[in-house]
Amino acid sequence: MYGGGTTFDGAGADTVASEDPGRLQAFEARIALGEKIEPTDWMPALYRRQLIRMIEQHAHSEIIGALPEGTWITRAPGFKRKLSLMAKVQDEVGHAQLLYSAAETLGKTREEMITDLISGKSKYSNIFNYPAYTWADACFISWLVDAGAIVNQLANAKGSYGPYCRALERICAEESFHLKYGHHCVIYLAAGTPQQRAMFQEALNRWWQPMMHFFGPADKLSDHTRILMKWKVKMATNDAMRNQFLDMYVPKILELGFTIPDPKLAKNPGTGVWNYTEPDWEEFKRVIQGDGPCNRERLEVRRIAEARGRWVREALRSPRAVYSMPLA
Template sequence: MYGSASTHDLPSTAPTGLENEDPILLAEFEARIARGEKIEPGDWMPALYRKQLTRMIEQHAHSEIIGSLPEGTWITRAPGFRRKMAQMAKVQDEVGHAQLLYSAAETLGKTREQMLVDLINGKSKYSNVFNYPTPTWADSNVISWLIDAGAIVNQLANAKGSYGPYCRALDRICAEEAFHLKYGHDAVVHMATGTPIQRKMMQEALNRWWPAIMTFFGPSDKMSVHTEILMRWKVKMASNDECRNQFLDMYVPKIWEIGLTLPDANLRKNEETGQWEFTEPDWEDFKRVINGDGPCNAERLAVRRAAEENGAWVRRALSAGKTHQYVRPLA
C-alpha cells in the first residue's frame, strides 16, 4: 500500500559505493539489467544495490504495518456495519502486504527479526505520512483514497523493476490495492456529496492531510544523490518528482470534480511544460517527522512495541515446536 520515497536520501557528500566492486562483474550486472532481465537472490549484485534495495523494501514493509494503525483505530467506529467490514478487510490486506514485503527483503540477507527490532528502536524508517493523527472518519478516508493512490503510483512503476522477489510481491500487492483505491474513493465521494456537516468534515480532513501528501513521494530529485544510479539499476523506476507530478495529474482533477478544494493557492498545471506548480513543501518539517519527532511517532512505535512484546510467547512456542516433537500421552 504505502511504499514511497518519503525517507532521507543519502547526503550529497556520500561516496558512490562502487569503489570496491569488481568492474567485470559490475559490467555484466548492468548489462543484464539493460536487457530487462530480473536479478534473483543468488545472483551477484553490487553492495550498494543490495543495501538500497534492502532499505527500500524494508521501509515499504514497515509502512504497511504502521500504516494500518491509523486506519485500524477506525474499524470499531466506522459508520455502519458495511463500512466496518470493509475497513477490517482493508487493514487485514495491508498487514498481509507487509508479510510479502518482509519475505522479499529477507532474500537480501537481513532477517525479519532484525528488521522489526530496527523499526521499534527507530533505526529503520517508514513513510512520514503515518505519523499524523486521524481525528475523524474523514481522515481515515483521505488515507484510504489519496495515500493509497500515491502508493499505487510508486508500486506500479517499481513492479517493473530489476529485483525479481520485489517485483513479484508488488504484482500481488497492486492487484489488491486496486480494490482499496475504489473503496477509498467511494468513501470520500459519499461524504463530499453528503450533508453539509459531512462535506465540511471531508474538506477539513483534506486540508489537514494535503501537506503530508505532497511530501509522500520524498524530497525533490535535486536533493537526492543516488537517484541516477538507482534508476539506472531499475531499483527506482521513476524519480520522486516524476511520481509526484503523475499523482497530481491523476488525482487533482478528481478532487476538484467532487467539489473539494486544495489548500494551496499556488497549485496549477503549467500547460507548456506539463508540470504542476505548487508551494514548496516544508522539507525541514518532513525531516523532523522522519527522524522521530512527529505528532504520532512515539504513539505508533509504542503500539508496534506492545504487539511485539505481547506476541513473544507465541514466537517462543513456535520455536520450541521446531525442536521438540509432540508425543501423544498414553490413554
C-alpha cells in the same frame, strides 16, 4: 501503502568503484536488457544495501500504515463499512508479510528488521505519523494515500529485483480495490450533508501537506541517484511521481466540489508540470527523525505487539518447551 524515494546513505561512489569490473559490467548489461535479478545472482553491495533499505521501509510502512485506519474499524459508520475497513487493514498487514519475505532474500532477517523499526533505526513513510481525527481522515487515507502508494508501487513493480517485483504485482492488485473503496467513501461524503462535506474538506486541508511530503523531497538527481535509477532500484524521481499523482487526482478532487488548500497549485500548460507551494521540508525532516504528532504512539503499539507475540514465536521455534509449560 508507501511513499518516498530511496535515499543514498553515503559511500556509494567508493562502493561502486571497488566492485569487480567484469561482474559489474555483466550485471548492468542484464539490467539494461530488462532481466530480473534473483537472490542467488551476483549483485553489487550498494544494490543489495539499497534494496534492503527500500523494501524494509516499505514493509514497515504497511504495518504502521494500518494503525491510523485500524482505529476506525469499531467506529466506521455502519456494519458494511466496518467489514470493508477490517478487510483493508488485514490486506495491509499481509502486504508487510510479503515485503519482509522479499527483504529476507537479501540477507537481513525479519527479526533484525522489526528490531530496527522499534528502535527507530529503520524508517517508514512520514505520512503515517499524523492522527486520523475523524471518519473523513480515514477516507482520505483509503483514497488518496493509497492512490499515491499505487503511483509509487506501479513504477517499482517494473524494477530489476525479481522478489520485490513479484510481491508488488500482488500488492498493487489489492491496493486498487482499496482505492476504489476509499473513493466510494469520499463520494458518499461529497454527496451527503453540508456537515459531511465540511468534514472531508477539513480532512483534506489537514492532510494535503503530508500528502505532498509523501513522495519525498524535491529531486535534483545526483550521480548516486543516477546509479540507482540505472540499476532500476529507483524507477522514477520523487518529483515525477508527485507530478503524476497531481495529474491523476487533482481533477478528481475538484470534480467532487472540494477545494485544494494551495493557492499556487496550477498546471503549466507548456511543460505539463504542476506548480505548487513548496511544502515545509523542515517538518518532513522532524517527522522522519521521530518528532511527529504520532511517532511515539505508533512505535509503542508495535513494541506492545512484539512483546505480546513473543511466546508465539518462541513456541514455533521450540514447540516442546511450550508443551511442557505448566498450565496457569
